[in-house]
């Protein structure tokens with residue numbers, strides 16, 4: 001097993017620079033998640049690490065080994081894709097063993113490695129089936145099994161659960177977490193689903209437009225986002241970020257230092273509903289969405305815009321009603337004109 005180091009990694013397609021100088025150190029055994037909006041370069045970065053794409057500049061090391069010039073099959077990485085990419089005319093057992101067969105591994109050893117991976121993934125009863133005879137979740141497990149039998153140092157996953165329905169995604173997410181615990185390998189996992197990122201990651205890497213915006217544990221990114229982009233990308237429903245100008249007096253009077261502050265961020269779960277005029281802010285409920293455990297309120301705060309507010313419990317504020325909102329000053333995130341966190 002091994003960690004991974006990226007130094008000044010760049011990747012261009014023709015004249016278009018897609019990865020713009022990425023530096024990143026991943027410890028051996030870490031579960032690292034790349035998140036970011038569609039098109040920000042997550043898949044490209046993963047493919048460069050895997051060797052499926054050449055890099056345009058910089059260094060990639062797996063453990064101590066410089067792998068820039070090492071071909072994909074010799075890097076000791078295995079990749080699992082969103083499209084399972086199974087051979088339709090091969091059984092589960094043959095699909096899982098295919099890579100080993102190509103590498104001329106002895107049939108007896110292939111059989112035992114496939115059986116071991118199948119046991120890990122609870123696929124023992126399906127070894128004789130063809131992909132068309134499997135559910136989506138089972139197919140994705142076969143794809144993961146194929147990665148396991150190749151005994152890689154590092155697993156790379158590119159949105160492996162995106163094709164599954166919501167319930168199965170939650171189930172497979174837990175299976176992947178359990179797999180990481182059992183195998184202990186370094187895993188890099190790409191997703192645009194920030195719940196997946198939060199639940200799976202030791203470390204999240206937030207990418208935007210080919211650059212790293214922030215690296216940190218889920219708790220660090222949630223509690224102390226470096227900038228307004230990360231603040232709004234991590235957390236669901238997303239953080240309210242509003243211009244400070246219309247709220248200056250109210251925020252000052254509640255003890256918030258606004259030196260150099262251009263915008264403030266407040267998470268929906270940190271805003272509490274009070275009686276009208278008793279909160280720090282007053283707003284009008286434009287929409288109240290009951291979710292069972294609580295309600296998601298869309299509250300129009302005078303001049304400041306619409307705020308999302310998570311109201312816990314069975315009572316929901318009614319649409320059209322005036323309410324008050326309060327927040328602990330310590331839960332207010334402050335950003336300067338460039339969107340950079342202050343404090």
Ligand code: ADP
Nearest residue numbers: 013016018036037038039040041042043044045
């Ligand atoms: P993500 O996985 O974050 O959605 P990608 O890494 O797939 O993003 O793509 C990043 C950018 O690189 C996109 O603008 C995409 O159009 C471009 N891109 C990806 N692959 C190629 C390619 N083979 N040729 C040209 N442009 C590409």
Ligand code: MG
Nearest residue numbers: 042043044158
């Ligand atoms: Mg992608």
